[in-house]
Amino acid sequence: MKARLTPLNFVSAALMVLLVYPLVFSKESGVSFTMMILLILVCSVSDILFRTFLRDLKRIWIVEMLFVIFAVAVLLILGKASVLN
Template sequence: MKIKLTPLNLVSASFLVIAAWLLINKQAPDHSKSIDLSKILIGFSLLIVVVAFISDQIFRKFIPELKKIWIIESVFIIFAVLLFFIIRITIV
């Protein structure tokens, strides 16, 4: 089996590390009824891991060439980040 490193693999691995770090370095609970920000960030990070992994598998299935995968996945990541910031700016 030939291992192909792709941008979405790097993104999913990075957010998996972030989620694990947030889970390990969590602050002690303060027994308040408010939602803990670290739980939201852990959930958001795990959601990004799942979406990045599934997207990577879809791109691998339909695009056989590694160079094209890198270009298309990089554009996909840039588009997703820009869309995130546009939505964030319009909500706030």
């Protein structure tokens, strides 16, 4: 099986680092453990789904980058909305 790196692989790896780093090097945790696990799980499952439905690596990269950009935009909008309330 040929290993294919995709944007969601990088996002999942970054989330794992953000999950483990405060646990190892800090007494206080800056993020919720369950929320980070949930985000990692969502990234992994969506990566598997995109790989299943899209066979071309170039299309996978384009669709996953759009997915990541859309998810970040939604999180930023929701974060701004929660600050205003």
